[in-house]
Amino acid sequence: MSLYEKSIGVVGIPFDKGQPCKGVNLGPEVLRRAGAVKIIEQLGYDVKDYGDIRLEDIPNDTSAYGVKLPRTIGADMRRLSETVSQVVGNGAICLNLGGDHTLGIGSINGHLQVKPNAAVIWIDAHADLNPPLSSPSGNIHGMPLSFLVREVQNYMPKLPGFDWVKPRLAAQDIAFIGIRDVDKAEKMGIHQVVEGAxxxxxxxxxIDALDSSICPSTGTPVSGGLTLREGMYIVEKIFRTGNLSVFDIAEVNPKLGTPEDVAITVNSAMSLIGAAFGKRTVDFIRDDYSIPKPN
Ligand SMILES: [Mn+2]
Incomplete structure (x- = not known):
């Protein structure tokens, strides 16, 4: 079955509690307004928009092990996990519009619950693998993989609100792309990473996996990142495997930077969403550019 015959469930995660910058909760809204749902409908998919997940506000949610609002965040991610399980369980591809990258906890847990052999490709300037006790900031958007990766569990405290998360992901089933100061994954090259899954x-x-010049409106921009072409190439390669099952886009913050910065960042995110679902913007790569010989 062609991927285009699949249906897509769109889920908004207006979530910002994993980091200190206000505005990343507006990510789903700004991406929807920019046409995130329309762009995939136009590709011919049957799209169902599940709306935004409902977020909790648990009173007296005191910090634990340096993590702020653990019970609240745990409840939010649990709801996302259940929604992703439902979408994937119905046979659809799930498109998650964040929100800060904490959403990886709910997204990947819910995905692996239905498809235990799924591989994760973490495309990010940061590894997001900090266990709570080794995080200098206590911001949980730098920790999502620590909840999910089996090999890290000896370092994980029992955080209130997270007893439902199962470390279902083996380290060998995750690939990192775009991380600036860990060069092993980059040495692997994107071909190998994507085709291995x-x-x-x-x-x-x-979004901060991209160079900060093309995603200025994000909480922790880093220079020296992927070009837009490289980012699109990665997601196109994944699309062409025919195995795309869940796609997360995180950390677009329309409250950061100038209106032009926001427009550049949203444009980058939209290009990635389109490419991830098979929008053929790079067909020219396969075109023959050799110069015809004169007769
Ligand atoms: Mn991240």
């Missing part, structure tokens, strides 16, 4: 694939794309 044979089952369901879950690209979790933090």
């Amino acid at each position: 044979l089952n369901a694939v879950n690209p979790s794309f933090d």
Whole structure:
């Protein structure tokens, strides 16, 4: 079955509690307004928009192990996990519009619950693998993978609100792309990483994997990142495996920077969403540019 015959469930996660910058909760709204749903409908998919997940506000939610609002965040991610399980369980591809990258906890847990062999491709300037006790900031958007990766569990405290998360992901089933100061993954090259993932694939794309010049409106921009072309190439390669199962786009913050910065960042995010679902913007790569010989 062609991927285009699949249906897509769109889920908004207006979530900002994993980091200190206000405005990232507006990510789903700004991406929808820019046409995130329309762009995939125009590709011919049957799209169902599940709306935004309902977020909790648990009173007296005191910090634990340096993590702020653990019970609230745990409840929010649990709801996202259940929604992603429902979408994938119905046979659809799930498109998650964040929100800060904490959403990886709910997205990947829910995905792996239905497809235990799914591989994760973490596309990010940061590894987001800090266990709570080794995080200097206590911002949980730098920790999502620590909840999910089996090999890290000896370092994980029992955080209130997170007893439902199961570390279902083996370290060998995750690939990192775009991380600036860990160069092993970059040395692997994107070909190998993407083609190695044979089952369901879950690209979790933090917009800050891109160079800060093309995603200025994000909480922790880093220079020296992927070009837009490289970012699109990665998600196109994943699309062409035919195994795209869940796609996360995170950390677009329309409250940061000038209106032009926001427009540049949203444009980058939209380009990635389109490419991830098969919008053929790079067909020219396969065109023959050799110069015809004169007769
Ligand atoms: Mn991230």
